[in-house]
Amino acid sequence: MTTTHTADLWPRLLPPCATADDPRAAVRLFDGVKGADGPWRPVRPLLVGADTYRDLVRLSRRAAELVLSAARRRADTARDLLAALGSRPEDYPLLDPGDPVEDRLLTAVRPDILMEGGVARFVELNVDGALGGVLQADLLSGRFLDRYRRCGLASRLGLSAAPSAVRARAEALRTFLGLRRDAAAPVLMPHFTGGHLPGLDDCARFADWLAPVFRHARDHGMRMFTHPLTALTTAPDGTLLAGGRAVGAVFRTFVSHGEPPSAGLTALRRALDAGAVRMFTPESTMLLTNKITLAWLWDDLDLLDPADRRLVETHVPRTVRLRPVDRDTLGLAVRDRAGWVLKPANGFGGSGVVVGAAAADADWRTALDHAARQGGHVLQRYVDADRTAMRFVRTADGEVADAEVPYVLGPFLYGLRGSGLLVRHGTPAAADVLNAGRGAAMNTALLAGG
Template sequence: MGGMEKFLGSSRRSFDIWSELPPSFRESVLARPAADVRSVHDGISGSKGTWRPVRPSFVDRTHFDELGRVSARLMRLILDACRRRAATVGELQDVLGVDETDTPLLSRAEPLGEHLLVAARPDIVYRSGVPYFVEFNIDGALGGTLQADLLAARFRALYHRLPGGHRIDAPPSAVDSRFAEIRTSLGLPEGSRVAIPVFSKGAAPGLEDPDAFLAWLAPMCESGRRHGMDTVACTMDRLETGADDVLLLDGQPVDAVLRLFLSADQPPSPGLDALLRAVRAGRVRMHTSEATWLLSDKSTMAWLWTDKEFLPEDDRRLVERHLPWTALFPGHGRQGDELLRYALAHRTELVLKPTGGYGGGGVVLGPETGDEEWREALDHARWAGRHILQTHVTPDRLALDFQDQETGAVEHAQVPFVVGPFMFGQAPSGVLVRHGVPGGGPVLNAHHGALMSSAVLVDRC
């Protein structure tokens, strides 16, 4: 771990090494016709508006590998923090204070084991070249795998014949890594039937229509079939249960479900009820069980800071260097009073987040609010409970040219960005990069106007 600490952020200005690439290569990239850039983004859902970046992020392959190792270690530390407080999923649910209605697919008797670390995507922000893990999504319901894969592959193809293009490569496919892990982790035999139900609440921009969503998932189904599974995307209403609560899709038994949604968010339906019955009866497997959603609770990051003095030295240094300070809010008794006073006095240094939120919902950036608005947010959090305070990481900026897909106009901007390497089987694959646009806001989520982009890898020698 010492070597990892030395490398990550010690000598690199930031995640993107575009400015370090040979001038001849950069000139060739920027000289590509507008139609080529437009074709890279053609048909890729998940981003609102008409701005699109003319290039991806360029990442040193060694840095990509090290980032994967740090991510894998942090996943394990998060699970360890949970296991210090609970032995089963139900016990963890109680410690976190998560209402049972929020996770209807949960099996409370499920043990807290390493089988839960099969799918993840951290949210990483860079400051002065150092990566900070501001959130860690340990769950199977990870969006953006196909977007990341397609963009990286298309940009890679665009640069293949340019001078120096032989050193540019796409990361391992996140989609293929996901389906390989589904089959391995669930122990599915050849020919097992896997269903991918589409959903309405929380779908990425452009995928709100079920038919569009089904069409979008076609490459994922193809990947599942390449990995030996009969993989079918379907609307929720095509699911039903048969004898002994076996889950059926169009009358045929389903062995496993790729869950891309949080069940509590979805509207009631006979298909969702069928899935609930089958899961509760133990008649169908899921990638992943909703137990993983509990590991994504932001309380776990506060626990790492609470526990850090008891960790081995290398792990303690890892937490201190790569996790922004995080504390449960509102806290209890005198400690809670002190935390409130600290939050009021240090607004510009802090972020307030719901512990169970996602998609940027409920996040309040202290530097972006006034004193009165900040106090009101803190008062609401004290009443509602289940929030964290976290040190605000002032992000490095990504210098990009953007093309308007309708007019062809190009504009340069330096935008905030967040990096999300997909981790399947605790190994890194495709990278989802979300960043702002010219004139955009500070919350980097697709539903708040941020763009989904990707990264390509650079071999230095």
């Protein structure tokens, strides 16, 4: 673990503890940002070179295209892809089995990238319209950039924000749903209950948090509104109804298998089956997030041209589908515990991830045996993530602490074009898995150097 090659330019451009203001004032910029409201808040964003950001977007775009190609070699439809992945149909209650595996599935992408010795490593490739962190990244980059402009730091370092992910998503949403910009088309964003967003327990607070999203939707000719997912109904002809209001377009920001079964979820499925509603994005996009697709890239190396083969070997940690009959892989993982991470192939939020280096021998063997019997897991080579020096303030008492922490970079791609940049990083109290649900802090990055 090293800070020598960190992609975060702050320690090279400024003292690690330097901020544009008192640290206790700086952390207030995280007020109201879900995922950044833990016991320790950072006092600054990361600074990433503009050229580095463009390289990450380029690599992300090609990695997504390679994953789609690997899927298309195995499946023509969502039904085929579900079978190839060995996934359970009940995990995708809104899935159209006949949905074709085609380019439009890559309309929304956000990888999880660890840097190792300055080299980008794609540990996950998230594909779905419900990608998390879009608004958080936009809000934080705007707040920090405004502060640094006022103190002169922005002009001194040539700082800018990545293009707005909220704006890019609104354009992708309108295009994907086939809505005219001048139509003022109503679009429902269902209020759901499972996740980490503000207001999941209150529909009005949910709408307040999403005000910037609704504003960008209006700018793109959509009248977005929210209504409880559980209260959706359908008319006899399959038309979806939200409080009696007919709905023809839905922006799905929830993971359906993370929601409890409800009459509203069934109503949405009924409307989709009837062709009465269009949804951004269909659940077929989520199938590409399955980490088995990264294992397919390694399985297919001989089918790739030299440039793509180098991309996989350099930027995608070796990923292997774990099968109970593959005793060689299991034996290797037992002998080289510190070199592997065990992951649920279809998991999210860091749930079920076991880092071999952090596990006792007996616990590691038990986890491997259970995962092999259960199925639906991958082994991925451990990435010795670069770290960066950060300063934090503990919200309970204002204590200031410095720590060298690992970080994940997540550039958003809508229509395979780069927009915002989400960052998750460790804190003085965070666990080994960099997820907001496991103590990591959600942050953003500003671009340096034009």
